[in-house]
Amino acid sequence: MSTIGIVGGGQLGRMLTLAAVPLGFQVVVLDPTPNCPAAQVGAKQIEGSLRSKQALQELGKRADYITFEIEHLDTSALEAIGNKPIRPSLKTVRLIQDKFGQKEFLQKNGVKIARFKKTDTIEQAKKELANFGQIFLKTRHDAYDGRGNFSVKNIPQLEEAWKQLAGRRLYVEETIDFASELSIIVARDIRGSIKTYPLTETVHQRSICLETLTPARVEDTVRQRAEKLAVKTAETLEGAGVFGIEMFLDKNGEVLINEIAPRVHNSGHYTIETCSTSQFEQHIRAITGLPLGHTGLTSPSAVMINILGERNGSTHIKGLDKALRHPQTSVHLYGKSPTKIDRKMGHITATGKTLVQARRRARSARKEITI
Amino acid sequence: MSTIGIVGGGQLGRMLTLAAVPLGFQVVVLDPTPNCPAAQVGAKQIEGSLRSKQALQELGKRADYITFEIEHLDTSALEAIGNKPIRPSLKTVRLIQDKFGQKEFLQKNGVKIARFKKTDTIEQAKKELANFGQIFLKTRHDAYDGRGNFSVKNIPQLEEAWKQLAGRRLYVEETIDFASELSIIVARDIRGSIKTYPLTETVHQRSICLETLTPARVEDTVRQRAEKLAVKTAETLEGAGVFGIEMFLDKNGEVLINEIAPRVHNSGHYTIETCSTSQFEQHIRAITGLPLGHTGLTSPSAVMINILGERNGSTHIKGLDKALRHPQTSVHLYGKSPTKIDRKMGHITATGKTLVQARRRARSARKEITI
Numbered sequence: 001m002s003t004i005g006i007v008g009g010g011q012l013g014r015m016l017t018l019a020a021v022p023l024g025f026q027v028v029v030l031d032p033t034p035n036c037p038a039a040q041v042g043a044k045q046i047e048g049s050l051r052s053k054q055a056l057q058e059l060g061k062r063a064d065y066i067t068f069e070i071e072h073l074d075t076s077a078l079e080a081i082g083n084k085p086i087r088p089s090l091k092t093v094r095l096i097q098d099k100f101g102q103k104e105f106l107q108k109n110g111v112k113i114a115r116f117k118k119t120d121t122i123e124q125a126k127k128e129l130a131n132f133g134q135i136f137l138k139t140r141h142d143a144y145d146g147r148g149n150f151s152v153k154n155i156p157q158l159e160e161a162w163k164q165l166a167g168r169r170l171y172v173e174e175t176i177d178f179a180s181e182l183s184i185i186v187a188r189d190i191r192g193s194i195k196t197y198p199l200t201e202t203v204h205q206r207s208i209c210l211e212t213l214t215p216a217r218v219e220d221t222v223r224q225r226a227e228k229l230a231v232k233t234a235e236t237l238e239g240a241g242v243f244g245i246e247m248f249l250d251k252n253g254e255v256l257i258n259e260i261a262p263r264v265h266n267s268g269h270y271t272i273e274t275c276s277t278s279q280f281e282q283h284i285r286a287i288t289g290l291p292l293g294h295t296g297l298t299s300p301s302a303v304m305i306n307i308l309g310e311r312n313g314s315t316h317i318k319g320l321d322k323a324l325r326h327p328q329t330s331v332h333l334y335g336k337s338p339t340k341i342d343r344k345m346g347h348i349t350a351t352g353k354t355l356v357q358a359r360r361r362a363r364s365a366r367k368e369i370t371i
Numbered sequence: 372m373s374t375i376g377i378v379g380g381g382q383l384g385r386m387l388t389l390a391a392v393p394l395g396f397q398v399v400v401l402d403p404t405p406n407c408p409a410a411q412v413g414a415k416q417i418e419g420s421l422r423s424k425q426a427l428q429e430l431g432k433r434a435d436y437i438t439f440e441i442e443h444l445d446t447s448a449l450e451a452i453g454n455k456p457i458r459p460s461l462k463t464v465r466l467i468q469d470k471f472g473q474k475e476f477l478q479k480n481g482v483k484i485a486r487f488k489k490t491d492t493i494e495q496a497k498k499e500l501a502n503f504g505q506i507f508l509k510t511r512h513d514a515y516d517g518r519g520n521f522s523v524k525n526i527p528q529l530e531e532a533w534k535q536l537a538g539r540r541l542y543v544e545e546t547i548d549f550a551s552e553l554s555i556i557v558a559r560d561i562r563g564s565i566k567t568y569p570l571t572e573t574v575h576q577r578s579i580c581l582e583t584l585t586p587a588r589v590e591d592t593v594r595q596r597a598e599k600l601a602v603k604t605a606e607t608l609e610g611a612g613v614f615g616i617e618m619f620l621d622k623n624g625e626v627l628i629n630e631i632a633p634r635v636h637n638s639g640h641y642t643i644e645t646c647s648t649s650q651f652e653q654h655i656r657a658i659t660g661l662p663l664g665h666t667g668l669t670s671p672s673a674v675m676i677n678i679l680g681e682r683n684g685s686t687h688i689k690g691l692d693k694a695l696r697h698p699q700t701s702v703h704l705y706g707k708s709p710t711k712i713d714r715k716m717g718h719i720t721a722t723g724k725t726l727v728q729a730r731r732r733a734r735s736a737r738k739e740i741t742i
Contacts, residue, residue: 018389021412024688024704041392042412273647274669276699276722291696298645298669298722317395325662328647333395351647351669 001026002288005063005084007050009038011334011344012069012264015272017043019280025288030059040335053080060084067241067287071097071262072142087287088188088239092262095237100140100171102260109236112229112256114248115174122162125172129158134175137161139168149207151175176256178248182216183267184230187282190240190289194231195282197275197295199223202246202267208342209266211362212304213355214274214297218249226255233257242283244268266344270302271295273330273349299328299351303358305366307333309343315371322368326361328352331369345371372397373659376434376455378421380409382705382715383440383635386643388414390651396659401430411706424451431455438612438658442468442633443513458658459559459610463633466608471511471542473631480607483600483627485619486545493533496543500529505546508532510539520578522546547627549619553587554638555601558653561611561660565602566653568646568666570594573617573638579713580637582733583675584726585645585668589620597626604628613654615639637715641673642666644701644720670699670722674733678702678717678742680710686742693739697732699723702740716742 004020006013009029014037017027027043029036030050039045044062048055051074060066060081067087075094078086096102103116115132119125129135129152137158139148148168150161181204185197201216202209216223230245237243237260244265246258268279277285277293285292315337323331333346348365352358375391377384380400385408388398398414400407401421410416415433419426422445431437431452438458446465449457467473474487486503490496500506500523508529510519519539521532552575556568572587573580587594601616608614608631615636617629639650648656648664656663686708694702704717719736723729 018393018412021706022389022703024691024702024706040413041389042410276644276701281701285695290692293695293700294698320395321661324656324664327665329664330647330652331395332393335392335395 002064003028003062004284004288005030005059005066006038006043006069007056007059007066007073007078008069009033009036009043009045010069011037011336013038013043014041014334015280016067016069016264016283017041019278020284023281023284025284028059028062030055037335050074051077053077056080057082065287067263067283068093069263072144073097085287088237088241088243088262092237092239096260096262098140099138099143099259100169106233106236106257111233111236112254114176114256114258116171118171122158125158125162125170126155128172129155132172132174135172136175137165137170137172139165139170141169176248176250179251180216180218180249181258182218182226182247182249182255183212183265184226184245184247185265185268185271185279186230186234186243186245187279187286187292187295188234188240188243189286189292193292194234195292195295196227196230197268197271197279198297199226200267200270206342208306208308210306210308212267212270213359214270214302217355222249222253222255229255229257233260237262240286242268242279242286266306269332269347270304270349272332273351274299274302300353301355301358302349302351303355303362304347304349305362306344307346307348307366307369307371309339309341309345309371312340313338315339315345318370319368323348323365326350326365328358329361329365331365339371373435374399374433375655375659376401376430376437377409377414377440378427378430378437378444378449379440380404380407380414380416381440382408382707384409384414385412385705386640386651387438387440387635387654388412390649391655394652394655396655399430399433401426408705408707421445422448424448427451428453436658438634438654439464440634443515444468456658459608459612459614459633463608463610467631467633469511470509470514470630471540477604477607477628482604482607483625485547485627485629487542489542493529496529496533496541497526499543500526503543503545506543507546508536508541508543510536510541512540547619547621550622551587551589551620552629553589553597553618553620553626554583554636555597555616555618556636556639556642556650557601557605557614557616558650558657558663558666559605559611559614560657560663564663565605566663566666567598567601568639568642568650569668570597571638571641577713579677579679581677581679583638583641584730585641585673588726593620593624593626600626600628604631608633611657613639613650613657637677640703640718641675641720643703644722645670645673671724672726672729673720673722674726674729675718675720676733676737677715678704678719678737678740680712680714680716680742683711684709686710686716689741690739694719694736697721697736699729700732700736702736710742
């Protein structure tokens with residue numbers, strides 16, 4: 001029996017574990033929180049910091065394959081894992097965790113992205129603000145779910161953001177006046193063959209993924225363009241596994257890459273209900289050398305809504321009974337406590353004949369739940 | 372956070388646990404085997420006999436709702452559980468675990484079944500053999516997967532079977548020359564509303580479920596008759612939960628009830644892949660007072676094949692990589708060791724546009740696996 005080691009045991013590690021065990025794998029996760037979400041579904045847990053060389057070394061000893069649920073890792077500490085395969089790859093993690101470097105790399109490989117510029121001084125940033133009209137001021141490292149990103153429209157906002165991010169390595173990025181945000185989950189097996197899941201529309205609020213709609217409401221030409229771009233992007237990256245490819249559709253119908261996650265992704269949670277092989281099983285298959293599964297939809301439409309924490313305190317879930325009254329609606333809770341404002345506590349997926357129907361179900365169900 | 376207690380932590384307890392945890396429940400199982408299949412996916416385990424009053428008492432203390440994955444239980448020991456709700460119900464378990472009493476009850480309630488007769492002496496059995504032509508000699512209690520059942524065509528077979536079952540309470544049942552065996556998974560919530568899953572065809576080998584085909588290949592009139600009969604049968608039984616209703620279709624197009632399981636059932640495993648709410652989630656919803664979920668199919672066809680042990684010894688799974696090459700094919704392993712001949716070690720579900728396609732996939736995948 002082979003063992004999969006996962007760096008991080010949050011909701012993604014939990015859903016990876018739920019997919020791995022029925023395939024006959026054991027799972028061990030490294031996570032600092034006692035009884036982390038993945039441990040609650042049968043993963044063995046090494047309690048420790050994701051940056052602890054000793055803990056990573058232990059993970060490397062106990063596992064046959066290593067993967068991770070987060071890319072903000074200390075890659076030099078990860079080398080303590082030893083000669084076990086780390087998938088997708090350390091090189092890809094290094095590339096992706098430096099968001100500026102990622103963009104330079106994509107640009108070099110001919111992948112369409114928004115314009116961007118390194119800014120070591122506020123004077124440079126001011127120049128780019130004037131140039132682009134509206135920008136994001138971003139940290140090169142450790143930014144996710146909007147943390148480390150500031151939307152900047154004018155000089156006072158820039159000065160405030162600059163102060164907040166003092167001491168970090170920064171860059172600016174043109175703000176795309178997008179028609180919609182899109183995502184594609186791409187999987188690659190160890191032989192290099194690639195499969196894509198359907199194009200998904202994502203809706204963000206305060207830079208956190210709030211809702212996904214599958215299939216995305218775009219024309220066929222846009223869909224084809226997006227799929228081609230996602231595959232091209234994945235091909236530039238090394239390693240077997242699942243990638244979340246986030247894109248912008250601008251108002252001219254152009255598709256640009258926004259960001260890449262070298263892991264299972266929030267925008268692919270809908271695949272649990274609506275694909276023969278979910279993104280989680282797909283990732284397990286990919287990193288262990290198994291063949292990739294089918295990625296087609298089994299329902300015409302699926303809408304996923306994140307259940308974000310609404311207050312700070314210990315978790316009390318209410319309204320599950322009412323939420324489950326809505327047909328074709330599944331609730332996934334992550335077993336986290338405490339709850340915090342905007343913390344990802346669970347998600348809801350509803351399917352339907354149309355996106356309108358699925359969205360109505362998912363939103364109605366979401367309204368019933370307090371957490 | 373509520374806790375569900377399950378008497379038994381085998382594959383059914385495991386799949387119940389996998390469905391319960393994402394809904395925010397904790398699970399505790401009673402099972403004698405250390406690190407039983409359910410414990411491997413996050414259930415807490417009380418190691419002990421299913422008949423141990425002390426262990427059942429502890430289960431009752433730790434859980435808010437009690438259910439079971441097997442009906443062959445010591446119902447007087449189960450009373451040690453105390454005042455926690457046991458679902459579906461102890462009365463239903465008592466009724467079902469006496470197969471003869473079950474048949475008397477169904478007959479009394481006007482549910483169509485095969486002819487049967489209590490036999491206290493071999494002379495009585497001989498008379499019924501002459502009367503019915505071919506019979507099953509069955510124990511009233513503790514019979515499942517063909518254990519405790521003998522197909523009898525002549526006097527020497529009867530004498531041998533009588534010897535094997537010496538000391539047990541027995542009855543005989545007419546052998547139905549069936550066109551096919553059918554099954555419907557029925558769910559009832561605590562308010563009494565009932566939902567049925569699609570009609571499924573089951574194929575048995577040596578009295579063990581080998582394969583299921585959904586939807587069953589029968590005419591619409593037969594389907595409607597079977598659904599009506601399954602609902603009628605469920606209505607005669609007390610309690611909230613999922614029931615597996617096994618039926619015969621005879622060569623005149625009549626549908627007869629064969630057996631009832633007051634629990635999730637092997638013939639409903641296909642629902643994991645092809646229904647918005649699987650039988651496992653449905654049972655969890657039903658016993659905890661949540662509303663029932665949708666039971667429609669998301670794929671036109673599904674075929675499930677059990678992975679039965681092929682030898683006796685410690686478990687070594689081979690061929691998973693080849694099995695997963697078949698599209699729309701999922702493998703579920705139960706984490707059991709040792710393997711034994713005909714032990715249920717896992718199952719495969721394949722979906723497809725047609726039953727022929729799904730069956731080809733499932734059978735091809737099954738052939739790749741040795742266990």
